[in-house]
Amino acid sequence: MTDSPTSPRGLDRSAVNAIWLLRLRWVAVIGQLVTIGVTVGVLDVRLPTLPLLSIVAFTALTNGAFAVWLRRRTDAGAPLLTEGSSRERGVLATVMTLDLVSLTGLLYFSGGPANPFVIFYFVNLALAAVVLPSRWGWSMTLLAISCLVGLLFVHVPLPELDRTVQSEMPIIRAASLQEIGLIVALATCGGVAVYFITRVTRELRDRENQLRIAELRRSQSERLEALATLAAGAGHELASPLSTIAVIAKDLARHLEGTEVPETVIEDVGLIRSELDHCRRILNEMSSSAGEAVGEVVQAATTGQLIEEVLHVVRRRERVHVNYDAGTEAVNVVLPLVGVAQAIRGILRNALDASDPSSRVAMTVSQIGDELRVEIADRGTGMPPDVLARASEPFFTTKQPGQGMGLGLFLAHNVFARLGGSFGLVSEPGVGTTAIIRIPLQAAMPTNNLPATT
Numbered sequence: 001m002t003d004s005p006t007s008p009r010g011l012d013r014s015a016v017n018a019i020w021l022l023r024l025r026w027v028a029v030i031g032q033l034v035t036i037g038v039t040v041g042v043l044d045v046r047l048p049t050l051p052l053l054s055i056v057a058f059t060a061l062t063n064g065a066f067a068v069w070l071r072r073r074t075d076a077g078a079p080l081l082t083e084g085s086s087r088e089r090g091v092l093a094t095v096m097t098l099d100l101v102s103l104t105g106l107l108y109f110s111g112g113p114a115n116p117f118v119i120f121y122f123v124n125l126a127l128a129a130v131v132l133p134s135r136w137g138w139s140m141t142l143l144a145i146s147c148l149v150g151l152l153f154v155h156v157p158l159p160e161l162d163r164t165v166q167s168e169m170p171i172i173r174a175a176s177l178q179e180i181g182l183i184v185a186l187a188t189c190g191g192v193a194v195y196f197i198t199r200v201t202r203e204l205r206d207r208e209n210q211l212r213i214a215e216l217r218r219s220q221s222e223r224l225e226a227l228a229t230l231a232a233g234a235g236h237e238l239a240s241p242l243s244t245i246a247v248i249a250k251d252l253a254r255h256l257e258g259t260e261v262p263e264t265v266i267e268d269v270g271l272i273r274s275e276l277d278h279c280r281r282i283l284n285e286m287s288s289s290a291g292e293a294v295g296e297v298v299q300a301a302t303t304g305q306l307i308e309e310v311l312h313v314v315r316r317r318e319r320v321h322v323n324y325d326a327g328t329e330a331v332n333v334v335l336p337l338v339g340v341a342q343a344i345r346g347i348l349r350n351a352l353d354a355s356d357p358s359s360r361v362a363m364t365v366s367q368i369g370d371e372l373r374v375e376i377a378d379r380g381t382g383m384p385p386d387v388l389a390r391a392s393e394p395f396f397t398t399k400q401p402g403q404g405m406g407l408g409l410f411l412a413h414n415v416f417a418r419l420g421g422s423f424g425l426v427s428e429p430g431v432g433t434t435a436i437i438r439i440p441l442q443a444a445m446p447t448n449n450l451p452a453t454t
Contacts, residue, residue: 017131018070018092020200024127025063025099027192032056032106035117043177045160048109055105062098066091093136096128100140104147112155113148116182119189121148126193130200239280246276298443301337303365303372304329309341316352319359325366333372335419335443343412347376347423347435350409354380354433367441371421374437383427391425419443 036052039045069091103124107115121144128140161178249272256266301309303324311317351361355378364375383391392409409425416423420440427433 017200020196020203021092021095021127021131022063022067022070024192024196025059025066025095028099029056029060029063031188031192032059043160045158045177047158048156051109052106055102055109059099059102062095066095089133089136092131093140096124096132096140097143099124100143100147104151107151108155110156111158111161112151114158114161114178116178116185118148118151119182119185123189123193126197130197242276242279246273246280249273249276298334298336300332300334302329303331303333303367306333306335306337306341306344307363307365309337310344310348314345314348314352319352319355319357319361320348320363321360322363322365325364328365328367328372331367331372331441333439333441333443335439339415340419340439340443343415344374344376344437346412347409347437351376351378351380351433351435354378356380368438370441372439372441374439375434376437377432377434379432382429382431382433383425384429388425388427391427392423 032052033056036047036049036056040047040049100121103120107113107118110117112118125137125141125144129137132140161176161181163177249269253266253269253273256269307322307329311320311322314320348361348363355361359379361379362375362377364377366373366375392413409423413423416437416439420443421438422436423438424436425433426436
């Protein structure tokens with residue numbers, strides 16, 4: 001059996017069915033050749049070999065044409081098959097009709113209804129029920145009945161079917177060739193039908209699970225984007241009163257200079273200003289999460305400029321060791337600079353938080369083909385497999401309450417995925433965690449805004 005033009009995984013239902021139909025037809029061609037060879041060469045049954053081989057060759061040629069058709073549609077980038085396309089359904093129906101006609105031809109030259117391999121009509125009908133719409137399935141059933149009725153009246157007799165097979169095996173010592181053929185046909189027919197139909201069913205079930213997961217993630221992404229938009233609006237509303245409080249706190253600190261007030265009052269005013277700065281930074285990041293930063297027009301920059309954008313507001317910059325592969329620092333990239341830098345910065349902050357204050361975080365920047373690869377490795381406690389599996393889920397965090405909402409990795413994953421890149425984590429308990437980021441040098445921008453990480 002030859003390889004199919006493409007893998008069934010990731011395709012729609014009709015595409016999966018078409019690929020398995022192609023594979024089953026190659027199995028049928030091989031099985032027919034083997035059956036003819038054994039019947040003529042081993043059992044010494046006189047068969048019209050030339051017509052039979054001509055029918056098998058016809059099946060092989062039509063299946064080759066079917067394979068070319070599938071491959072051309074795949075290579076052209078068109079959907080392999082669409083549920084609502086009558087043309088594609090017509091191709092499948094034509095192929096399966098040819099199979100029924102070919103089987104009828106083989107039976108015509110080899111005993112007609114007396115041939116035990118007449119049971120293979122059920123394989124064709126079972127596959128038609130899986131592959132074709134119901135009306136086509138019923139049409140195939142009527143065609144099969146018509147072919148069988150025709151064989152009752154017109155066929156080439158095969159007297160050897162009644163011949164008793166001489167064998168030392170007790171189970172077939174007194175069996176006729178027809179009875180032995182019936183056992184072989186039933187075993188082969190059942191095995192082929194069960195194997196391929198269960199394979200198709202499993203492929204479809206796996207794809208349905210993938211679709212459910214994708215739909216769940218899309219739903220989560222939409223809810224978080226709505227939440228981020230709401231947060232951005234709240235940020236704008238809170239910006240003015242916070243600015244007013246900041247100005248008053250600054251004036252109050254200036255008026256208190258040189259006056260006899262308790263030292264704790266000066267410290268409290270300084271704490272107010274510090275917390276105000278912290279609130280404003282959170283609001284800025286909340287606004288970016290709504291898509292303002294990533295919604296910017298893409299711009300050309302070097303890799304060095306991107307990393308500098310990542311680091312310029314990192315308070316623990318001295319703990320970050322950046323290593324560029326040869327020439328990578330000058331590589332040009334085209335992307336939304338602020339949004340991508342913020343996404344990487346969120347991952348870097350997680351790495352700094354996870355590491356001991358005396359240790360450093362390694363950031364390695366390299367180019368692989370047309371992608372930029374950024375690895376951020378910490379020397380923290382690492383994550384066990386169950387935690388690693390949930391690390392990118394929204395609202396999942398291992399930090400202490402109040403230190404994070406568990407959205408950073410999830411939003412960063414969305415940013416890189418929508419730009420055509422990827423994000424993954426590799427972690428070993430007791431050793432540390434490495435974040436692996438891949439970004440196309442020419443980022444594929446979506447039509448809608450991207451959420452950035454906080």
